[in-house]
Amino acid sequence: xxxxxxxxxxxxxxxxxxxxxxxxxxxxxxxxxxxxxxxxxxxxxxxxxxxxxxxxxxxxxxxxxxxxxxxxxxxxxxxxxxxxxxxxxxxxxxxxxxxxxxxxxxxxxxxxxxxxxxxxxxxxxxxxxxxxxxxxxxxxxxxxxxxxxxxxxxxxxxxxxxxxxxxxxxxxxxxxxxxxxxxxxxxxxxxxxxxxxxxxxxxxxxxxxxxxxxxxxxxxxxxxxxxxxx
Amino acid sequence: xxxxxxxxxxxxxxxxxxxxxxxxxxxxxxxxxxxxxxxxxxxxxxxxxxxxxxxxxxxxxxxxxxxxxxxxxxxxxxxxxxxxxxxxxxxxxxxxxxxxxxxxxxxxxxxxxxxxxxxxxxxxxxxxxxxxxxxxxxxxxxxxxxxxxxxxxxxxxxxxxxxxxxxxxxxxxxxxxxxxxxxxxxxxxxxxxxxxxxxxxxxxxxxxxxxxxxxxxxxxxxxxxxxxxx
DNA sequence: CCCGGAGCTGAATCGCACC
DNA sequence: TGGTGCGATTCAGCTCCGG
Numbered sequence: 490x491x492x493x494x495x496x497x498x499x500x501x502x503x504x505x506x507x508x509x510x511x512x513x514x515x516x517x518x519x520x521x522x523x524x525x526x527x528x529x530x531x532x533x534x535x536x537x538x539x540x541x542x543x544x545x546x547x548x549x550x551x552x553x554x555x556x557x558x559x560x561x562x563x564x565x566x567x568x569x570x571x572x573x574x575x576x577x578x579x580x581x582x583x584x585x586x587x588x589x590x591x592x593x594x595x596x597x598x599x600x601x602x603x604x605x606x607x608x609x610x611x612x613x614x615x616x617x618x619x620x621x622x623x624x625x626x627x628x629x630x631x632x633x634x635x636x637x638x639x640x641x642x643x644x645x646x647x648x649x650x651x652x653x654x655x656x657x658x659x660x661x662x663x664x665x666x667x668x669x670x671x672x673x674x675x676x677x678x679x680x681x682x683x684x685x686x687x688x689x690x691x692x693x694x695x696x697x698x699x700x701x702x703x704x705x706x707x708x709x710x711x712x713x714x715x716x717x718x719x
Numbered sequence: 720x721x722x723x724x725x726x727x728x729x730x731x732x733x734x735x736x737x738x739x740x741x742x743x744x745x746x747x748x749x750x751x752x753x754x755x756x757x758x759x760x761x762x763x764x765x766x767x768x769x770x771x772x773x774x775x776x777x778x779x780x781x782x783x784x785x786x787x788x789x790x791x792x793x794x795x796x797x798x799x800x801x802x803x804x805x806x807x808x809x810x811x812x813x814x815x816x817x818x819x820x821x822x823x824x825x826x827x828x829x830x831x832x833x834x835x836x837x838x839x840x841x842x843x844x845x846x847x848x849x850x851x852x853x854x855x856x857x858x859x860x861x862x863x864x865x866x867x868x869x870x871x872x873x874x875x876x877x878x879x880x881x882x883x884x885x886x887x888x889x890x891x892x893x894x895x896x897x898x899x900x901x902x903x904x905x906x907x908x909x910x911x912x913x914x915x916x917x918x919x920x921x922x923x924x925x926x927x928x929x930x931x932x933x934x935x936x937x938x939x940x941x942x943x944x945x946x947x948x949x
Numbered sequence: 950c951c952c953g954g955a956g957c958t959g960a961a962t963c964g965c966a967c968c
Numbered sequence: 969t970g971g972t973g974c975g976a977t978t979c980a981g982c983t984c985c986g987g
Contacts, residue, residue: 577827581811597807598842599829601868610859612828612851612896615867621842626963629840634979637845638831638868666842740960752973758960773960806960836959837979847960872982876958883960 492697493560493676501565501695502671505663505683507574507655508557509543511550537652538702540679551582551589557676558590564674568628572598572663573620574655580618592622600659601640619663630668639663650680650706660686667692681707720787722927723906726794731925732901734791735893735913737804737885739773741780754882767882768932770909781812781819787906788820794904798858802828802893803850804885810848822852830889831870849893860898869893880910880936890916897922911937 545553561571571592575583580597588594598619605615641659660683667673669691675683678696680703687694688711698704739754753769775783791801801822805813810827818824828849835845871889890913897903899921905913908926910933917924918941928934 580827581814584811596842596844597810597846597848599831599846599868601829601831605867607864609864610861610896611857612826612865613867614826616827616829618827627841631840634837634839635842636980637835637843638829666840742960754960804960832959834959834981836961838962839978841962843980844961873959875983877983 490557490560493557493564496564496674496695498563499566500672501561501674502569503664503667504561504565504569504571504573504674504676505660506561506572506675506677507653507679507683508554508677509540510576510579510653511543511545511547537649538700540652540703541699542677547582550579551586554583554586555589558586558592561674561676562591562624565624567625569624570627570666571620571622571624572666573622574600575618575620577614577616577618580620583620587620587622591624593625594620594622595627596621596637598663599638600655601638602643603640604642621666630666630671633665635665636662650710651682651703654680655682657682657686657689661690664690664692678707679703681710684711720790723787723790723794726904726925728793729796730902731791731795731904732799733894733897733903734795734799734801734803734905735890735897735903736791736802736905736907737883737909737913738784738787738907739770740806740809740883741773741775741777742806742808758882767879768930770882770933771929772907777809777812780809781816784813784816785819788816788822791904791906792821792854795854797855799854800857800896801850801852801854802896803852804830805848805850807844807846807848810850813850817850817852821854823855824850824852825857826851826867828893829868831868832873833870834873851896860896860901863895865892865895880940881912881933884910885912887912887916887919891920894920894922908937909933911940914941 542553565571571587573583573587584594598621600617600619602615602617605613607613639659639662641656644654644656664673664686670693672693672695673683673687675694675696678684678698681696684694684696684707696707698707754773755767755769788801795801801817803813803817814824828851830847830849832845832847835843837843869889869892871886874884874886894903894916900923902923902925903913903917905924905926908914908928911926914924914926914937926937928937
């Protein structure tokens, strides 16, 4: 949050981020577990480092989300866009936080994960959602009409650097709504997937990550990409 | 609502309905327009009769939805399921109403409409959503795992009996979560699309419709289906 | 019967003119 | 000034018709 406050007003064209969902488990006890236990089957545990900000109850979660969304709003140029991942359970809370942070809520984009885990006798929970907001009237960056549903496979567990890593092609898709050469902010940079997608599509990137472990992972990853300097 | 109150407690296995969305327009005036104006391009107007319950503001809309959802909950058997259509704009309000009505919110199923209207420089608003709730722990009706996304074309305007008619194949898909031979309630029966899907898949159907015009349309439609008596 | 191209529509949205 | 109403606009996919 301190890093976010340090950024200049209206210095960013777009926000694209995947905040902690804080949504695993119906009971307080389950939510208070560390993410690496909550989101993984038991045999896969301890593969990923824990990440901060994922054990709030829903009330303080909304307040906290509103705070960083308002800061992100402040640093974004008028007409800029905000894209934020959420799962089905937190979606209503996140639309509240998005709008409370000042953003104009415009849309829900669907990420269809074909390899989601099935559950017997129920509809699969196979989607995550991307909430779209804008700072006032959206400044169109392209003449194209973009799809509202993206079918992209999740990153294979063996290739993942972060527990909830999003596929790079999906981020490419989402960046289509931003102008080329623009500056993109990710306040929850994680293992820098958004950063990679920005660099690959000719966008500038500003990232913030609280976890020292993931910050170092991100630096390592970005150093392996060719045309990039710290 | 009176018809709903007249039904016996725990007499229904599932609720499947498409209530008025009350979501067109940002201003009071636009919301007060009749649905046939609000949701149709100007040249196509006056083809469909208007339907009631689509001009509440969001606060009274949630209250009203909670009332009928609570009644629907009352008449549903424990372990029964509720499936309710909504659009992106009303989704958070409807999850509140669903849960306030007593239901356990379980999922968001996505209806992907391939022919949604595009808009330049933006993501298409190409989905509607089906909120899934259960009365307590869900009683599984099948061993199969059902998809979480359904790509189904909208009903062609020339073949539609109702402005917001849902495709019958989509309702077939959704009914897969209910046991064969069960009784399904639709408190907003419209032109009886849900009824048709129930009869075609061997479910019993109870429908309620406020609009006399649509009630008569529904009766006509159902009479043309073979194995059915009033 | 299959194929290809023309035509049309959409649970809208935007912006401007007008009270 | 602010709220309201009307008309122009968008293109992928579906329908339909003719070859």
